[in-house]
Amino acid sequence: MHTEPTAAPRKFVVPIGPQHPALKEPGHFEITVDGEIVTAATARLGYVHRGIEKGVEGENWAQAMYMLERICGICSHVHATAYALGVEQLAGVQAPPRAQAIRELVAELERVHSHMLWLGVAAHEGGFDTLFMYSWRDREIIMDVLESLTGNRVNYSCNVLGGVKFDVDDAHADEIRRAIDILEPRTHHYLKVVTTEETLIGRTRGVGKMTQDEARRLGAVGPTARASGVPRDVRVDHPYAGYADFPVKMVTHTAGDLEAKFIVRIEELFESYRVIREILDHLPPGDIAVKVKPRLPAGEAISRVEAPRGELFYYLRSTGSTNPDRCKVRTPSLCNWASVLVTAPGHKLADVPMLIAGIDPCFSCNDRLVTVRRRGGDETWTWARLRQYGIEYYR
Amino acid sequence: MKLEELLATAEKILAPWTVGLTRFEGRRLDVVLKREGLVAAVAALADARWGYLSAITGLDLPWPKTPPKPEAPPTPPLEDQLEVLYHFVDGAAVVTLRLRVPYSDARVPSICGPVPTATLYERELHEMFGIEVEGTPVTDRLLLPDDWPDGVYPLRKSFKGLEAPSRT
Numbered sequence: 403m404h405t406e407p408t409a410a411p412r413k414f415v416v417p418i419g420p421q422h423p424a425l426k427e428p429g430h431f432e433i434t435v436d437g438e439i440v441t442a443a444t445a446r447l448g449y450v451h452r453g454i455e456k457g458v459e460g461e462n463w464a465q466a467m468y469m470l471e472r473i474c475g476i477c478s479h480v481h482a483t484a485y486a487l488g489v490e491q492l493a494g495v496q497a498p499p500r501a502q503a504i505r506e507l508v509a510e511l512e513r514v515h516s517h518m519l520w521l522g523v524a525a526h527e528g529g530f531d532t533l534f535m536y537s538w539r540d541r542e543i544i545m546d547v548l549e550s551l552t553g554n555r556v557n558y559s560c561n562v563l564g565g566v567k568f569d570v571d572d573a574h575a576d577e578i579r580r581a582i583d584i585l586e587p588r589t590h591h592y593l594k595v596v597t598t599e600e601t602l603i604g605r606t607r608g609v610g611k612m613t614q615d616e617a618r619r620l621g622a623v624g625p626t627a628r629a630s631g632v633p634r635d636v637r638v639d640h641p642y643a644g645y646a647d648f649p650v651k652m653v654t655h656t657a658g659d660l661e662a663k664f665i666v667r668i669e670e671l672f673e674s675y676r677v678i679r680e681i682l683d684h685l686p687p688g689d690i691a692v693k694v695k696p697r698l699p700a701g702e703a704i705s706r707v708e709a710p711r712g713e714l715f716y717y718l719r720s721t722g723s724t725n726p727d728r729c730k731v732r733t734p735s736l737c738n739w740a741s742v743l744v745t746a747p748g749h750k751l752a753d754v755p756m757l758i759a760g761i762d763p764c765f766s767c768n769d770r771l772v773t774v775r776r777r778g779g780d781e782t783w784t785w786a787r788l789r790q791y792g793i794e795y796y797r
Numbered sequence: 798m799k800l801e802e803l804l805a806t807a808e809k810i811l812a813p814w815t816v817g818l819t820r821f822e823g824r825r826l827d828v829v830l831k832r833e834g835l836v837a838a839v840a841a842l843a844d845a846r847w848g849y850l851s852a853i854t855g856l857d858l859p860w861p862k863t864p865p866k867p868e869a870p871p872t873p874p875l876e877d878q879l880e881v882l883y884h885f886v887d888g889a890a891v892v893t894l895r896l897r898v899p900y901s902d903a904r905v906p907s908i909c910g911p912v913p914t915a916t917l918y919e920r921e922l923h924e925m926f927g928i929e930v931e932g933t934p935v936t937d938r939l940l941l942p943d944d945w946p947d948g949v950y951p952l953r954k955s956f957k958g959l960e961a962p963s964r965t
Contacts, residue, residue: 448940455925456951491822621849621914640824640889704825704884704891706851715852715884732852732918740914 413441416751420449426523429763435751443746443754445739455729462724463489463698464563473731475556476519479505479512480709481731482561487642488705488718489563492698499647499686501565506644507681508552508560509707510674511578514585515544516710517667517674520762521592524664527759528605533595540588547581550574565691575682582675589671596664606660610745610757613658620740624712626761629666630658636708643707647686650677660760667762696724709734711762735763800824803847803890810845811892814838827893832905835896839883840911848887850908853918855926856880857953858897879928881905898928907933925952 413434420428428449434442454473458466467489471482483505490496497505518541525533545555551574552558560566596602612622617630627634635652637645653669655662700722707714712734719728738761746757804826808818814834819827830838842848859877876899883894896905907930908915919930920939927950930936938945950956 444935446937446939448938448942451940451942453951456956618846618849619913621851621912702821704893706886706891713851713886715886717852717854717882717884719856728854728856730852730854736917737851737914739917 418754420446427763429758431754431758433746433751433754438750438752440746440749440751440754443743445743447739455731458726458729460725462696463694463726464696466726466729467561467563468559470729470731471557471559471561473733476516477512477709477711477714478557479508479560480707480714482559483509483643484705484707484714484716485718485729486561486563487707488703488716489694489698491703491705492701492718492720493563493694494699495564495692495694497565497643498689498692499644500569500688501690503644503648503681503685504566504568504570504690505561506648507570507578507678508548508558508566509643510678510681511544511548511551512558513710514671514674514678515541515548516762517671518544520667520710520759521664523762524660524756524759525602527755528602530599530602530605533592533602536588537592540585543581543584547578550577562691563694565689567691569690570682570685575685578678578682582678586672586675589668589675593665593668596661596668603661605753605756606664609660609753610749610760611657611659612741612745614656616744617658617741620744621737622712622741623734623737624709624762625663625666625670626712626738626741628652628654629662631656634713636706636713640706642705644681648677648681648684650674660756663760697722711735712737735761738763800889803887804892806845807842807847807885807887807890807892810841810847811838811894813841817895824889825891825893827895829895829897832896832898835883835894836906836908836910838894839908842885842892843911848885848890848892850883850912850915850918851886851891852884853915853922854882854884855922855928855952856882857926859954876900879903879926881922881928883908903927904929904931906931909934924950926950927953 413436416433416435417430418433419430430446432444433440454469458469461469467482467485470485471478473481518537522534522537522541525537548558549555551570552560552568560568612630614631617627617632622630622632623634631654633652633654636642637650638652641649650673653666653673655666698720700720703718705716714734715732717730718726721727742757742761746754749757807826811828814830814837815828816831817829821827856879858880860875878897878899880895880897885892898905905928907919909919916933916935917939919933920935922928923930923936924939924941949959
């Protein structure tokens with residue numbers, strides 16, 4: 403056997419996904435490798451694109467919120483909050499302080515569950531399934547709290563236009579405090595594990611390093627940006643909902659590698675615990691909602707909130723009718739893809755799942771047609787048919 | 798930098814290309830541009846390290862098809878238009894660059910030169926609104942299915958759904 407000494411190095415493309423055992427959501431990546439080393443990476447998204455932006459144009463302002471909330475099953479509350487704040491801007495009303503505090507409370511509880519979910523997924527991608535199982539077990543505590551508070555484990559449906567749907571009473575407050583008391587020491591333990599456990603450090607320290615300048619240039623947002631020392635957090639930069647009354651401290655780290663992403667997210671958990679306790683201790687009295695007319699004045703609104711994954715951007719346009727004319731949603735995962743595709747070259751192929759998991763990607767958020775895949779092949783369902791199916795199913 | 802300073806700085810940077818300007822609720826600045834000025838304006842913002850590109854929004858603005866009143870004087874028909882909004886964000890400040898193009902000439906220049914991360918947003922804009930983005934590095938499908946028909950743009954107001962596939 404011999405090799406041609408003059409042969410040009412051959413490129414080999416490894417397709418990952420759309421269905422892949424290491425990624426629980428559909429996304430397709432083509433990773434070009436030279437031996438073990440990645441030389442280029444591209445992404446194809448849209449496998450869970452559902453056409454929600456178009457869909458809401460056919461709903462009225464109140465109905466649209468329920469559809470938008472279903473963009474993401476992990477951070478549903480931030481979508482509804484961003485939308486509700488945008489609609490309130492257009493309507494010229496402001497939700498009462500108690501409602502704003504409850505919005506922040508649910509947002510921070512959601513952040514806790516989302517960051518714990520990420521910690522588990524990231525540990526799993528790194529081959530550390532024990533940490534995955536422990537963190538997901540602890541995440542159940544928060545899921546139970548959210549369920550007893552809102553009635554749902556996901557899609558809490560806490561917002562209404564002009565406020566929130568439910569109040570937080572003393573029994574709820576005590577339940578949340580008890581949950582946080584259990585989670586706080588556990589989180590300290592996780593921070594110790596991710597910074598001292600040799601097997602995990604081997605997969606995270608110095609891997610996927612993004613400098614502050616790169617993070618800025620690539621427009622990274624959320625913990626991905628903050629782990630590279632870019633101070634970007636909408637909760638601090640432009641406090642919305644209750645964040646002006648109950649501020650949070652921004653958590654940043656300078657290393658920019660995967661380990662820093664672990665540390666930033668875990669330290670944000672402590673900040674969430676602190677602010678959750680503070681809100682419960684000082685919940686402003688008063689009403690929880692104001693009325694919003696069904697017809698909104700013509701205009702445009704931009705609403706930004708800090709989702710667990712970073713800045714969530716909503717643009718709303720009203721032409722003075724009962725329906726939104728346009729609702730643009732830009733989710734944080736879309737901003738952060740560039741950071742993966744740019745940092746991947748130079749790394750080993752085996753690091754790619756970790757790098758992808760590092761930004762905490764949320765595919766449902768990126769992709770927003772309803773195609774139901776059945777054994778007979780592809781069928782595109784109309785909204786009316788899907789609705790009818792839902793009614794029949796639950797009959 | 799304070800919010801007011803940020804907006805004033807952006808206003809100054811964008812002045813050479815500004816055609817129209819509106820301030821909203823103290824933290825938003827809308828700047829209307831011409832197609833020729835877009836790339837230079839974006840480059841100026843990027844060079845000054847003013848914030849980052851947060852989103853690109855497409856808008857479909859079809860001229861309302863109301864039947865003309867018989868007694869009204871004849872007016873030249875206005876054209877259906879598309880508008881592209883480039884939202885730049887720095888802290889609490891949001892600067893939106895607005896660019897209108899008619900249906901008959903639906904093209905905008907790519908801003909991937911000064912802002913390479915715009916590629917995903919530009920691909921989305923092209924797929925959803927059928928706006929040709931001249932010079933954008935990748936034009937593959939991003940979000941729509943591979944078998945989506947060419948020339949059908951779902952976020953245009955005229956799109957009311959595809960024909961249901963025939964069942965065999």
